[in-house]
Amino acid sequence: MQRKVLVAGAQGVIGRAAAIRLAAQPETTVLGLSRRTEPAIPNVEAVSVDLLDPARVRESLGEVRDVTHIVFGAYIEKQTAAEKSTVNVAILRNLLDVVEETSPGLRHVTFYQGGKAYGADLGPFKTPAREDDPRLMPPNFYYDQEDLLRERQKGKDWSFTALRPEAVCGFAIGNPMNLLTVIAVYAAISKELGIPLRFPGTEAAYRALYQVSSADILAEAADWAGTTPAARNEIFNITNGDYFRWQHMWPRIARMFGMDWADPIPMPLATYMTDKGPLWDRMTKRYGLQPIPYDKVASWPFGDFIFASGFDNISSTIKARQAGFQACIDTEDMFRNQFRHLSDLKVIPLVP
Template sequence: MSERTVLIAGASGVIGQSAVQRFAAAGWRVIAVSRRAPDVSADTPFQHLPLDLLDSARCRAAAGEFGGVTHVVYAALYEKPGLYAGWFEQDQMDTNLTMMRNLMEPLIAAATGLRHVSVFQGTKAYGAHVHQIALPARERSARDPHANFYWLQEDFLRERRAEADWSLTIWRPQVVFGGATGVAMNIVPVIGAYAAIQRELGQPLIYPGRPGGVAEAVDADLIADALLWAGEAEAARDETFNITNGDVFTWADTWPAIASALNMEPAFGEPFSLVDYLRQHEGVWDDLVRRQGLRATPLPELLGESHHYADLLFGVNAPADAARAAVLVSTIKLRQAGFGECIDTEEMFAKWLWRLAERKVIPAA
């Protein structure tokens, strides 16, 4: 087989970083496209292209690097400050489409050997952010009639896919967890920073959210394994797949396992905002970073917009008398197609918290 070269857009993000590691470990040539270099093991071989996907001229100028690309993992994402409100705003949707166009148009023209493209959606594809979804949500459902950049990007790729030799796989992961910091939607560093501050204050790990809300998680490493599989699997060609860890969880029921991984005692009380809590305790974080020799990462830089995502997932701002809706998707289609890997969600949380401690992003438990 000729050399396989994967271009990973959004390589510093929660999915992108795991994908860089996994593809490189599997012997692929990896081109990582992101403004920041992905924070991966020092011995991981990859080429970093520091592109801003909103700069169309720079993307066109980089086309000379795209000629050998055989596979694309498009995991780049634009989110507005505060996160949630932007999901309903047309300019946020248009920006995400522009980013994809700026990269993919010169890439498709240059990469004459392109074979496969993976792109990401999520449970917003089923309208999970606007209404109760069918349980479980299935890929064969009709497109949910709400405005979303998913549909803009999908239509663009399907138009380019017509009569082309490459195939397309669309992924709809549940809530993704990984090791990336400073991103829009990865609450592992949020939990790690919150726990470190609570420990510094001599407090237990108090659950900040409301009860209920049955959901599913997905490990970024598991997604990376699925991307590797899809890159060569005939059964993945021009398909859409939900992907999860394989189990279900609620935050309250999983909280003791998260506390145990951090060597802390769990506790429960009234819901409160981690956005507010972390803003109020930036000084505590700065002090413990200096004293414990952690990476010199200011709290806003560590969190990105993910503390807003944490408040959303924990149901902090939901009406107190409102039941928290379950969000569950079926992964039967993906398993029947040939990818059946899974991971225990409680073990996943422990893994990523330990890895952040190993990298001195958060204190060791």
């Protein structure tokens, strides 16, 4: 069956992976929506649009017809929870206002939530987290986007699916929440300085159980959700399918870069890495890397947040398995493969 998919936030780590996955499927046309249209995504038509401006959304998409699926990975960062809800509900509403009008054959909307639905950003929470766990005190833009979709979907033929990953790992430029590039750039700079790779977070975080989500696994889940009746109007936790402790994973990551490692030291990356721009510029020239601005290649505050979370962060993926989604990956293999991919893309120096 023919699909025409709008991927909102196509230049982000989630949206880019989804667009690449969907564009490779038969009988599928993909339009990538983003304020930026570079770097280009193979076989994806780039559409520059500011989803926060209703008039611009209509101007950019008003002539686009026959959309069957929306994959909504767009996100706008704001300081407060209330501000996040206001703007992130608005961009979803603005897109739906146009697509529902121009594409009456719309069949499915996939959107993304995450650990904040369980309070992972607030402190220790019930684990393993399940999709039927009760909501927290609002505002929470995940809940507000979900409520918008549930209300608009009533009496209509289209359905939605919410996917809940944790610490998505993949490639995107300027993405504020990308753990992969934080680790990769931190390791590359440490190696260049001739120092061992130290875990820069707390002892508690070093020993806590954690999980991550491969952007590729998440993209596969978006593809699955849009065509699977069991996913209609449901929420699913989507992670790699395993758990780990940094105390065991960190030495293995060091070996992936051909480095020694040392005992963890709580070292705020936002303090100690922000002055490394000139060094990164020299490394870019020395190793022939992509000329990505240093402030766009990694988000140190996000790394600090993850590496200071001194409590278990695990969620159950049983519901997705029971609904038919079986994709998984060993997280050590994911890190190894993705570091090599970043090296192949000339984002970081050669990985042994």
